[in-house]
């Protein structure tokens with residue numbers, strides 16, 4: 001083999017192999033969305049917590065604002081859900097303040113099938129870390145509570161699978177937005193900004209992407225097991 005040809009193969013063959021492997025993976029793993037299987041197009045309301053003057057959990061050094069993490073995650077969740085064929089309603093898509101009653105009003109008036117509120121945690125204690133998902137249990141609507149719990153479990157397991165974060169479990173809570181919405185509703189706490197280790201992950205957009213993909217897979221799985 002001529003020397004030039006030899007170097008061509010040595011330098012570029014790995015590149016071709018890697019690209020071939022990536023395109024093969026793309027071809028062989030089409031996204032099988034539940035939307036195609038259940039024959040309806042569910043409307044998912046995505047609620048990015050806080051916004052505008054309401055920063056949520058925050059710190060100056062190192063600079064960290066919950067409202068930015070929630071918006072970034074919510075936008076990705078909305079994008080991925082749309083790709084799977086879901087109809088998406090966002091309570092906010094920009095850095096603006098939306099009151100809690102207004103968030104509930106948007107969800108209920110849009111006849112959302114599911115409501116997913118996205119938040120990040122904070123504690124005075126720097127030790128706590130991990131992901132937890134809340135649902136509300138009111139006495140009036142047991143069916144909604146049951147479905148909310150199922151959705152919470154599905155989303156939590158998929159987020160943990162994606163991120164490898166610690167699971168803090170599915171929990172009951174009386175938060176306004178998940179209590180007052182009429183559809184199955186959950187509130188995802190995607191990690192603690194007060195924990196230095198977890199904060200370093202949360203500041204990486206690739207980690208936020210994992211959380212968003214986990215939430216979307218959890219929603220899609222919820223419909224797959226419900227059909």
Ligand SMILES: [Zn+2]
Pocket residue numbers: 049050056057066119120
């Ligand atoms: Zn929050």
